[in-house]
Amino acid sequence: MPFRRPRFVNGRILHNGGNGIFYRMEVSIPDRIEFLPGQFAMVSGWPGNDPLLPRPLAIFRAGGARGKGTVEFVYKVVGRGTALLSGLHGGDPLQITLPLGNGFDLGREDRIWWLVGGGVGFSTVFPAAVVLEEQRAAFEVFLGARSRDQLPPREWVPGGGTPGRAHLCTDDGTAGFFGRVTDAVRERMDRLKATERARLSILACGPREMLREIAELAVPLEVPVQASLENHMACGFGVCWGCVTAVRDGEKTAYRRVCKEGPVFDAREVVW
Amino acid sequence: MPFRRPRFVNGRILHNGGNGIFYRMEVSIPDRIEFLPGQFAMVSGWPGNDPLLPRPLAIFRAGGARGKGTVEFVYKVVGRGTALLSGLHGGDPLQITLPLGNGFDLGREDRIWWLVGGGVGFSTVFPAAVVLEEQRAAFEVFLGARSRDQLPPREWVPGGGTPGRAHLCTDDGTAGFFGRVTDAVRERMDRLKATERARLSILACGPREMLREIAELAVPLEVPVQASLENHMACGFGVCWGCVTAVRDGEKTAYRRVCKEGPVFDAREVVW
Amino acid sequence: MVNAAGTPDLTSRVGSVVLKNPVMSASGTFGYGLEFTPFYDISRLGAVIVKGLSLLPTPGNAPQRIVETPAGMLNAIGLQNIGVERFVRDVVPRLADAGATYVANIYGRTIEEYEEVARRLSGVASLAAIELNASCPNVKEGGIAFGSNPEGLSGLTRRVREATGKPLWVKLSPNVSDIGSVARAAEDAGADAVTLINTIVGMAVDCRTRRPGLSNVTGGLSGPAIKPVALRMVWEACKAVRIPVIGIGGIQSAEDALEFLLVGAAAVQVGTANFRNPNACVEIIDGIRAFLVRERLAHLDDYRGTLRI
């Protein structure tokens, strides 16, 4: 039976490859998992204790059958841990704890969804598109990147990147919208009818700066924003209190664990 | 020009493969080296600081041309460092300091040479056979292993393992002489004429226990033994004083660096 | 005793507290224990040591709270916790239900607060012991002021000793010149056991941004990096006191745990290792058992403290 409660599994890499910017890795695991878009895994696969801590990666896809699951990750090499992952080969072992955290809440009917991904943040929001497609819900995708080569390959983009549904943005104008993804969201928002806006929900993942801007843009318009945070994590399942973010708790601020109470937060709660 | 003085080089693995017991690795390095049989290299090739220290490996072979050298190592997986080495692939980088230590002294003319290797110790003595073959010197090889599969592949053995010149010994009798390599050496020694014994020199590398027995056997017969020690090393080039062995220094004992004053020692000097 | 199946006996005693095996979770790395129930049955552990508890709920330090270092990590959580009241009300019944042997790690900003927390816990029947954190480096009042010299520690221990009838374990700071004398001070003041080591004070900075890695500037170093220091201190403490010594610091594997037992520890705690492998504690228990089978030892007691110098 597929598992939903977190487990620590020994996986084995099936494929691991990339275009120098983004890597996609498929791993076989002992059983099939069920996950919600926005949930993540803690991954480590290197020998030795340096680096020591596992790395959080969004669950990009999961499949397989009873007693024989697979899980896919998409990642960007930004430091030592991800560099080590990128050097692993098919057949190499990989330790994974999954599924972790609270995913996006896609339960509300008849909504219009905007999925906003900054940088590798798309890996967290694309799985939501898969579910929304199944639910035949209306959605658009906004992707921001520094330049053309930093955008995800077109075939990964939900709906194949159809213009009008997929808004690609580059800071340097080498592809799509010339400017930041938050600017594209703002422009599109300005063109939205009030009736549409009333049905709009935003799912976002990317640099904290981007999430803050989206929140500042959408919250005053009463557009709900579910923001997925990417804090540093040690454990990923709520036992170290290392990953906290400040949230509003009545009059005060409190620290909530991103791995446990998040990584998806209502943007109104977060102290940006 | 080939270098003989130690250098730290960034190599790149050309081939790395094995039969599960012994691995052989060829590495391209920036320049051709000249080395003496018995000299070694300090090798590290894994990312991260755990394990921290490089590992000493005998130089098995070296080749290449000006500005484009190669070096080969033969190793056995016994722990974490060697396990990491065995997981490296062609194209992976490897850091190497070489050539290090004092090799065997093969300068004496008209000698009969016995090359004794216990376990992976053969990787240190085989290069001596190559030189002796070139010099058309008389030599025999004694190899000890726990069992048949722990013996080096026949094609690595100097002279292809011709019986009479190559004495293979296994503790469990699964191949060659049934018994320890020291027993084989003792038997052969007993059958040696005094005139031959007077011309005999032994080169040995293997477990300290084996070296001690060879010394106890040969020294009283005034057969010179050059023993290559395999102490733990941190630096490999004489600056940490971590690798010392006790040697006789007149009446007293003194500690000598295996990496610098060795790894090859006159067996009479060593306090076994 | 080797039973019919040849299973070695791992029973470990920390004073009057009998543990089914020597492996406990370290405070602050295991939440309140319940977070591990998806992974395994926490009653399999020697004991669960919960996150440090204070009198009142504590918000903890601002992020950034953790930073990775070579084979280790620094943390400055600042003892975020739900406070002793909520612990007793919400957590205790569930730990008891789970059949877990559990220990409360406590700290206070003042001696009075320590006493108060200890008193509040004294009536909790299922609680096995109280571990007094006299060594948290990350809050000004978190005990380090008491724990870094024998006199301060002695005073604190004596007062808490009087405040509770529960077995009292005192957790020592490694940031001292002479761990033996600190351990002796705890023993003399009435501790039933000493636990060591807590984290070593460390620091990380980013050479580009020129800022500290932690909002608190300094933090506590844990993980494999500190194991050699922890092992040495546990060995020294074992020589210095007669009460049981509980060893912690960088334990990742059964071999690591056995090393601490070999130098004389009555039991061990596993901290940072839980982060990379949530099953670490039970894998270590299984590994110790397998080791004793291989070594043909019937009791862990036959192995403990048998270092050959």
Next chain:
Amino acid sequence: MVNAAGTPDLTSRVGSVVLKNPVMSASGTFGYGLEFTPFYDISRLGAVIVKGLSLLPTPGNAPQRIVETPAGMLNAIGLQNIGVERFVRDVVPRLADAGATYVANIYGRTIEEYEEVARRLSGVASLAAIELNASCPNVKEGGIAFGSNPEGLSGLTRRVREATGKPLWVKLSPNVSDIGSVARAAEDAGADAVTLINTIVGMAVDCRTRRPGLSNVTGGLSGPAIKPVALRMVWEACKAVRIPVIGIGGIQSAEDALEFLLVGAAAVQVGTANFRNPNACVEIIDGIRAFLVRERLAHLDDYRGTLRI
């Protein structure tokens, strides 16, 4: 000063000693310096600190002397060295020939021996400074007895200060409760600089053979594992004293070195890193220079001590 080629100025001052750059080799990890001449021109270093010298040649400890630990190593070399006489006779001329700035690290079994070694070196014109090792954990008489409390250190420093006119750097032990007060004791007793940290006392055992990893049982922990502790102590020492602080401990890269400079170190020393990469020191010098170029800083002085808290 950025010269025509835009090269930043790395000149570093340790009191009266002017170094062409802040990178020195750490004592005991660099032999007598000459062993590095196959790898590079040792005059490129800020300074070479040679292996600890004693009055008489010292045989050192029996093997096993080293053992690897997670991201670190333990050593118990026991200060094997050729003695100050042979050093002056055989090594000094060659170091001077090589154009190296060099510093003698010294130790004694008694205060008198320390004084004697210092006196013997005072007449060596090319010697830049004396580094007093008051912190070797591996020989009973190796200074740790003096270095682990402010009083002992103060007495030793004062006596050696009187015995020599050479700049005197005092190397501190990290195995103390309060590094600030130890550093102040050295300052008050006349040290021209403090160097820290020496190794942290640690231990390794083999759970199968049940034997210690080192013949000496305990040893000194060095390498990346200790960097967070070293950095914290250097930062604390910088706040505690006005004399220059030389930072060591786990430096492997230019970034690591910059971290120590950022918290206020006047210069740094590189130890264990030399073992894996004999070119470590010069690569670090080049890396610091490249960093300053990227950050558009003309002088290392513009960077040193600029941590933003």
